[in-house]
Amino acid sequence: MVVKESWMFVACPLVVTSWKRLAFRMAVVSAAWCSSGPASWAQDTARAAGKEQGVFQEAKGPAWGIRSLMLDANEGCTVGDIDGDGRLDVVAGRHWYRSPDWVPRPVRTIEDWNGYVQSNGDFLLDVNQDGRLDVIAGSFIPSQVHWYQNPGEEALRLGQTWPKHLLVDTGKSENEGQLMDDIDGNGTPDWIVNSWNAKNPVMVYRLMPSDEAGEGGAKYRLIASEIAPSGNSHGMGVGDLNGDGRKDLLTGTGWYEQPAEGAWGKGWKHHPDWQIQASVPMLVHDLDRDGKADVLVGEGHDYGLYWWCQTGQDGEGKIAFDRILVDRSYSQPHALALADLDGDGREELISGKRYFAHNGGDPGGKDMPLLVFYQYRPESRDFLRTTVEQGHVGIGLQIATGDLDGDQKIDIAVAGKSGTHVLLNPTP
Secondary structure, eight states, rough: OOOEEEEEEESSSOOOOSSSHHHHHHHHHHHHHHHSSSHHHHHHHHTTSOOOOEEEEOOOOOOOOEEEEEOOOOOEEEESSSSSSSSSSEEETTEEEEETOOOOEEEOOOEETTTTSOOOOEEOOOTTTSSEEEEEEOOOOOOOOEEOOOOOHHHHHHOOOOOOEEEOOOOOOOEEEEEEEOOOSSSSOEEEEEEETTOOOOEEEEEOOOSOOGGGGGGGEEEEEEEESSOOSSSSEOOOOOOOOOOEEEEEEEEEEEEEESSSSSOOEEEEEOOOOBBBSEEEOOOOSSSSSSSEETTSSSSEEEEEEEEETTOOOOOOEEEEEEEEEEEEEEEEOOEEESSSSSOOEEEEBBBTTTTSSTTTTSSEEEEEEEEEEEEEEEEEEEEEEEOOOOOOEEEEOOOSSSSSEEEEEETTTTEEEEOOOOOO
């Protein structure tokens, strides 16, 4: 049975900014009081919080190969060819791991902070255009965004740390995470910052080529563009939600519509259509291939992984969804990714439990880590769930995918407080 109900998101003058459960419960009560229409957010949340575990069946499959690389509090990771040998390597916080031996090699030093490390993601770009991938990284509290210069073949061989350069000081703290996505379609990814504080502005930093070299020889500079003066909140995604051909920006309190006149120079229209402490990223993806963009989203600090199946729009652009509970058997699906793991041409949804996200203070925060993926079955509109690993491997802030062992199959890399791991795909 598909657990769903048709509903139209309704705007409420309410923002959740606290990490404490009390604030969330107050938000639910307030939303119930101020909402209208057939199904309020509070009612929908309450129904989803019942005994239903979601619309999935557990699948059996061959065991994935697990390579445990490091145990620390780092939660960001990405993959790319660091040393130019044609293989995808893993970058995760303080280290990079060369395929296929996966021995840790230094990148940078990062301070520990309150049960975390002061880094909330790793991104790869050839910043100085010397033909080698560099690392771009931001932080939870510090406002600086740095790039770490790939030192080249000999320094990599000797295990030297990478030179650190300032890319931009945003002047803004309380950063939940970042995304890199070409939101304006100019062929260059933009730096998009998510903040857990809804009073903070919604910002995009355009990565612009520069004739004048920046610090460390950077060939790019980050140009700040304000999407809205406030209204950021936990959760962020990028994609064309309303089908107008332009990418929109999603946060935990709704979505921002990219103007027809162009992405920059004016504010984006805010559609306060939902209230959720959402995953980063929220994935805009036409799961059922009906021509309408859906949203795949997790409750970042609670139970619940959802498929918001778009059913249409009214004349004013308000979008209606069926909110389908995929899985609530584990908590903190804080990060999501899509990848074709079985080679059938359809992407699977990858998620899992972010272990100790708020140092164990969230609902289910001390449960065992978990990494899973879901195959959508269009004939029954449900999912087959495959457990990649349970008890040792969870997720953090990023899930990276790519062919890590050269066998033409997509593998997974994760980093979190349960460790940094490579999961090798056993698909025949």
